[in-house]
Amino acid sequence: MPKAPDEALTPPEDAPEQNTGAAGTRWRRFALVAVPGLAAAAVLGGMTTQGLLAASFAVSGDNFKMSADELVGDGFSQYGDVANSVDGSARPIGLSTVNSAELDNLCMSSLWDLPIGEATLVINAGESTPVEGTNLVIDIEQLQGNAEFSAIEIGRDASTLDKAEGGQGPAGGFGLQSDSITVTDMEMTTWAVTSGSLRLSGLSLVVKPGNHECF
Numbered sequence: 001m002p003k004a005p006d007e008a009l010t011p012p013e014d015a016p017e018q019n020t021g022a023a024g025t026r027w028r029r030f031a032l033v034a035v036p037g038l039a040a041a042a043v044l045g046g047m048t049t050q051g052l053l054a055a056s057f058a059v060s061g062d063n064f065k066m067s068a069d070e071l072v073g074d075g076f077s078q079y080g081d082v083a084n085s086v087d088g089s090a091r092p093i094g095l096s097t098v099n100s101a102e103l104d105n106l107c108m109s110s111l112w113d114l115p116i117g118e119a120t121l122v123i124n125a126g127e128s129t130p131v132e133g134t135n136l137v138i139d140i141e142q143l144q145g146n147a148e149f150s151a152i153e154i155g156r157d158a159s160t161l162d163k164a165e166g167g168q169g170p171a172g173g174f175g176l177q178s179d180s181i182t183v184t185d186m187e188m189t190t191w192a193v194t195s196g197s198l199r200l201s202g203l204s205l206v207v208k209p210g211n212h213e214c215f
Contacts, residue, residue: 058086059191063141064110066188067214068103068126073136075099076149077167077177079158083139083191093139093191097167098181102130106200107214120212125200135165135196138188145186149178187215 081095108123125131154176158169163177 059083059091059139061085061087061089062110062112063189063191064108065214066186066190066193067107068131068186069105069184071101071103071181071183071186073098073101073181075164075167075179076181077161077164077175078140079161079167079169079173079175081139081169091141091191093141094143095169096136096138096140097164098136098138099134099164101133101136103133103186104130106131109213111211111213117209118211120208120210122204122206122208122212122214123200124204125202127202129201131201132199133195133197135194137166137192137194139191139193141189141191143183143186143188145183148182150180152176152178 076096076098078094078096081093083091083093085091103126106124106126110121112119112121156175156177157171158173158175159171161168161175161177163179167177169175
């Protein structure tokens with residue numbers, strides 16, 4: 001008897017596993033950078049709105065870089081947290097949440113070590129029209145630039161932060177927050193970015209042989 005459509009789509013229990021070698025690792029690194037602004041934006045947005053997502057997935061073994069001529073955000077909070085990898089390693093990060101943000105001339109890059117040599121995934125957007133993001137959650141390793149805050153509170157208990165939706169940390173933890181944040185000449189190294197929505201105007205995505213990171 002022919003299988004029903006649902007049964008036909010179910011793989012057999014003894015189906016061979018897919019190769020999870022170096023190639024799979026490289027594509028997972030690609031997805032870490034590209035997915036937040038592309039295929040998974042709607043899913044991430046729903047989870048963030050429901051308070052279920054705070055960059056809590058296992059990060060890859062490589063950080064990546066982001067730069068922008070200017071970032072302007074409303075509703076900002078930050079506290080200390082840990083980014084965990086599937087290999088059991090952990091890294092201290094500043095978990096930063098921004099309710100909404102615009103970024104001019106955004107660049108994102110991830111440097112890969114491939115069997116044929118180095119290559120760089122480079123994403124550019126927002127050269128003429130700013131990139132727009134909502135419910136941004138960023139695992140920041142380092143940030144450089146010129147920053148301006150409005151109504152900033154430094155040293156507030158992380159569990160009481162209330163200026164960014166879902167931006168609360170553990171009780172007793174060091175936190176800071178502000179009504180708004182503006183960073184010019186931004187250069188950031190991060191382990192993960194999630195976004196409720198991310199509109200990348202003038203998107204360009206390319207993989208270049210060699211080292212072509214944003215900074």
